[in-house]
Amino acid sequence: MTDGLIAPWLSDSRWPTKPIRYVARLGTGHTPSRNVPQYWKDCTIPWITLADVWQLRNGTADTITKTKEKISNLGLANSSAVKHPAGTVILSRTASVGFSAIMGVDMATTQDFATWTCGPDLEPKYLLHALRAMAPDLKRVAAGSTHKTVYMPDIEQLRIPLPPLGEQRRIADYLDTETTRINKLTALQLDIRNKLSERERALRDGLVDNLAALCGELPMRRFVTKIEQGASPQCEAIPRQAADEWGVLKLSAVKQGRFDDRENKRLPEDVAPTPAYEVHRGDLLVTRANTPHLVGDVAVITGNTKRLLLPDLIYRVGLLPEMDAAFVAQVALSSRVRLLVESVARGSSQSMVKLRGEDIKEWPIPVASATQQRTLLTEVERNAETIGRLRAVADRQLSLLDERRQALITAAVTGQFDVTTARQVTPA
Structure with a gap:
């Protein structure tokens, strides 16, 4: 290299x-x-x-x-x-x-x-x-x-x-000052994102709590048909390059209720895929093992997932026909379920917490009709759309701040920016 x-x-x-x-x-x-x-x-x-x-x-x-x-x-x-x-x-x-x-x-x-x-x-x-x-x-x-x-x-x-040692120190001092300013702005944007996430969670909790009070709730075991665990063969670190290649989902494919099919590792050509582990649109996924903060994360598969395989660190949860996977996922993201997941995490002395299928079966699920499930999903999606637009603005600001910091550091250490007079140097 x-x-x-x-x-x-x-x-x-x-x-x-x-x-x-x-x-x-x-x-x-x-x-x-x-x-x-x-x-x-x-x-x-x-x-x-x-x-x-x-x-x-x-x-x-x-x-x-x-x-x-x-x-x-x-x-x-x-x-x-x-x-x-x-x-x-x-x-x-x-x-x-x-x-x-x-x-x-x-x-x-x-x-x-x-x-x-x-x-x-x-x-x-x-x-x-x-x-x-x-x-x-x-x-x-x-x-x-x-x-x-x-x-x-x-x-x-x-x-x-x-550059000479004195110039190195001037550059370092200048960048310390300027990046501190950028860091303060970054912290403000991160605080905005956190508050938006809190607002989204509070709105979801309110909808789930109201529905549970209206129609009652039962343990998840009453609605589960099976809980499957995949396998993780030795894979190449890079994602699959074409739709006809096989890939194994990474744990990061399931994150805060969203599914990202780009998060996968390419299965080597000499490793035969297990067809039973292929995931499909509509599957409900739950992270089986992760850090205490991320274990038990959920998402429903959307989009084209052809030739993607379930890994051993993610469960696929099968549900009765009357239960909408997206509805169950939203309930699983609510505080009432997260508290149960965190109690499992608190009981572990390891940095990697493992969630059992039996733990998932104890999650409380409102006994909602198909109409009630659709109503909750509609409300959650409406709120998520509004909050999503605001989050996108914050994300854009964070991206611009990161670009600004990177460009500033690069220009200063290469001398394209005169830190003494804080002006751009024009090449001869």
């Missing part, structure tokens, strides 16, 4: 570009053996794992000081893990590719991160901004690999523009 393929915009830099490893010590991390209990006693060293990436996703946290897990000195000594000094810059290079931050204290990392400890010619904050400018390119390149990984030989080739 060549530098030009990773970040072609580097060719516009006013300053010479250099491999980062020329001006910073490149490193990575490791995981001490889980099979040796002694390595996991008296753990005091902060240890950055992919479970900490959530802190970095919105690009507003520059420094990481707390981690979900820690490792011990014994584990450190008996593995390839390294304690890096505070000020070291990290980059996630597998699974969640492209997220970066600066270590606020001495820390170790897993092998999922690349690290750079800056030398005298490189300012850590400047490197952080340069890596954030490169993040979309890294994600694009990694998306085509089987394991969604930027491998260390490619990390070694990463280059950045290298």
